[in-house]
Amino acid sequence: MPERRPYIAGNWKMYKLRGQAREYVQELLPLIDGLDLDVGICAPYTCLDVCMEAAKGSKLRIVAQNMHEEDYGPYTGEISAPMLQEIGVPGVLIGHSERRQFCGETDKALQRKLPSALAAGLEPILAVGELEDERENGETERRLRHQVQEAFEDVQADDVRRVVVAYEPVWAIGTGKVATPDQAQEACGFIRALIRDKYGDLAEHVRIQYGGSVNDENARELLSLPDIDGALVGGASLDPAKFARIVEAAL
Ligand code: PGA
Secondary structure (H helix, E strand, O other), X not given: OOOOOOEEEEEOOOOOOHHHHHHHHXXXXXXXXXXXXXXXXXXXXXXXHHHHHHHOOOOOEEEEOOOEOOOOOOOOOOOEHHHHHHOOOOEEEEOOHHHHHHOOOOHHHHHHHHHHHHHOOOEEEEEEOOOHHHHXXXXXXXXXXXXXXXXXXXXXXXXXXXXXXXXXXXXHOOOOOOOOHHHHHHHHHHHHHHHHHHHHHHHHHOEEEEEOOOOOOOHHHHHOOOOOOEEEEOHHHOOHHHHHHHHHHOO
């Protein structure tokens, strides 16, 4: 069984101005120095360059929070994969539930975003997850199957191990209601099984993060589960000391 390197990513959402972002990275770096795992920050577009500058020489990955599926075109206000690649961003979060809920993100668009990110050399973090009423109605697996199958439709086998999947039950995001370890493991195991159906053993290389109210108290247990290889952390990532404690919990 391949070793999957843990990957903890913070998602700042629409928080932090440039000066705050720089200070944050300067505070975080010594706290995670030498730790043997991957750490990333999904930063607003306007903070990407200052964060990368502050993170220079370290392994901290500064990642974007979204991208358009086309490389170029008449899409005012949008940013594409080649634009992110040009400034040296190594990855991009796509399909976050807030973008699905509030910004019209569709599974169809994501189906094009994954290959587009991969073609530009970016490492995508694909977020999937069910709504509260879907879970209550026993539709969690149906929802996850749809999201995962749609998103991976045009991903070639050669690229699949470069994709990170974040399982984020929508009812757990920003609510303080964290999935139980059983719920989280079951969903992440199911996602891996879906990837295995299409790509066979390559699924064992794909990293799956859990996200949704992860904090420095619940992280260790969630991160010890067999199909959970990391975390996508929203609110608790805004403070570097708290985020660093979550990073340590992955070791
Ligand atoms: P949360 O957000 O940790 O604040 O619940 C997670 C996310 O939106 O990725």
